[in-house]
Amino acid sequence: MTSKMAPGIGPSIMVPHPPLIVPQVGRGQEREIAPTTAAFERAARFVVDAQPDTVIVLSPHTTMYQDYFHISPGAGASGDLARFGARSVRFSVEYDQELAQAVAHAADGDSFPAGTQGERAPALDHGTMVPLYFLHQAAGGTLPFRLLRVGLSGLSFVMHYQLGQRLAQAAQALGRRVSVVASGDLSHYLQHAGPYGFRSEGPVYDARVMDVMGRAAFDELLQFDEHACETAGECGQRSFLILAGCLDGRDVTAQALSYQDVTGVGYGVCLFAPGDANPARRFLDNKEA
Template structure:
């Protein structure tokens, strides 16, 4: 039986508090009432510590950060409210979570004030922690707090980190309440902080329905394109919380959901029932490996060449010579981009706008190696990463000059922007790039061209191979 005695999802809009929102806070009264009930349930749970996961702390892409200060403190002054908070940190639990996460191969840091200063960050508690804690304070909960920052790790690792929280609580015998702090879509209306998208409401309905039905696997498997389109800040916190409940029978209740300001606020609880349930942890990693295996079984000859090129170079430091015997295309000349992804996220992308070698085959070999070892945005690929990588190869057609952005189409055309000696390129049909304006802005940013600088535009088409 787990020592985590309460699981909950809490929104964190400062406007929820009358000290911040004034009369506007009445528009989220359902959420306020639900959070009061939420806090009372923690009081009744017998928790000896509160663990809260916030998406607004020091968020890392390759690991998890935990606040390691002796005293956890923060305020809501930037929201024009005279509200201050201070809690003791349960450092024994912090250190045990770090240890248990390390056993699962997840880099986890306890960041104290000295380390925070070195990183240029602060250990001051953010509103993702403070707004939920406001309601705990109101019902008189005076417990040590552990503040964990949400991470951009892949879903499987986030879930595994949750199991490390559970293992840590069990190991030191500490009963804890675990809160996943996060709002849902920020794109529910035209007035929403991130603008409107019809996918915002779709995402929110999906999360609410899946949680109500205890379909935790469904939450883990939500399409990442939908997640991006929703502009949410709670999905990953929820996944980390669900990992802590892995293998435990729970009952779920959505206490409230509303979105009057264009942002979705859900209050929900998972009640431990004391029994066992099927664990998802091992199957998540097995399924991920099988997906990669299936994709490689059906990959094109060009992608196989890219993969073999990088694997040989990383493992042996040698550059292979492409075999031109099976594909006439490999003997042609064209610009080529090779892209690498790891668990759905870009891991490297390097290419040539025009050919710089005698054939597409050699372009692929050179650019695959460069994507894995020379993309300045990423560290070089390590040998133990090779089995997790998936590849795509884009063969570029000749670029043509255009007069303005009306002649672009983000799905069909890539774009090249030029200003003097500076130039930048963005491929077509990229996830999360939905408009021509975004496409051009990103290309200009890559080139170091200022937002207001005039540019010459070219467009090009590609043939993409997987």
């Protein structure tokens, strides 16, 4: 029997969220990204085997504000993939209200722009639903954990990293065993024949971010230029930065499982196993937002 992780942030993952990877949506097209599917299945088992109390999903497609990090409020939520032709793929989750309130309360106490105000889209978005599909499979048809759904913002990369630090602090303070799922596709500009066309910055971004995340070189992740990321058409950089912040000050064993560019959009999967405290990996020391 697999033993439970220690309180705080445990095994965590970086995954894409293409709806077509779900067979009920792809209807055969998912076979084109079979290596991504296999890596996603392995990543989901990596999380489920750790037996977390709570899974934090960082999604680019939930409620997003320019100057505020939104944490989904309430007791829980439901969602489906009906807009992608698969209404039968539906999940209901219980939110970790205590963790959400702890993060929001601490943020309010020192004027950090994060909390549960301003809910606009309570239904689970596809950036959350696709990871839940694989976690549900890995757990034998259940979702044996609570969820904390966190949105991104237009704030700086450093502030996304700082949000991750706050999530980790709250989890530790509550004695909560938490895994983090950083949901995000890479560049959308990888192929002339793709849905968004081609930009030379796209492949450059994808190669760099896969290298950096595969080494857990989070200091280098903080050095990415925000304008260059926008030009590359990525949607996951800020999710990855929050994940990195969650693992701040820890040794991390990382593994890049797969990368694919089949549809003109980059899909990357990585695993992160945090270890002991390491002050040398406190990457925001002496760095300003």
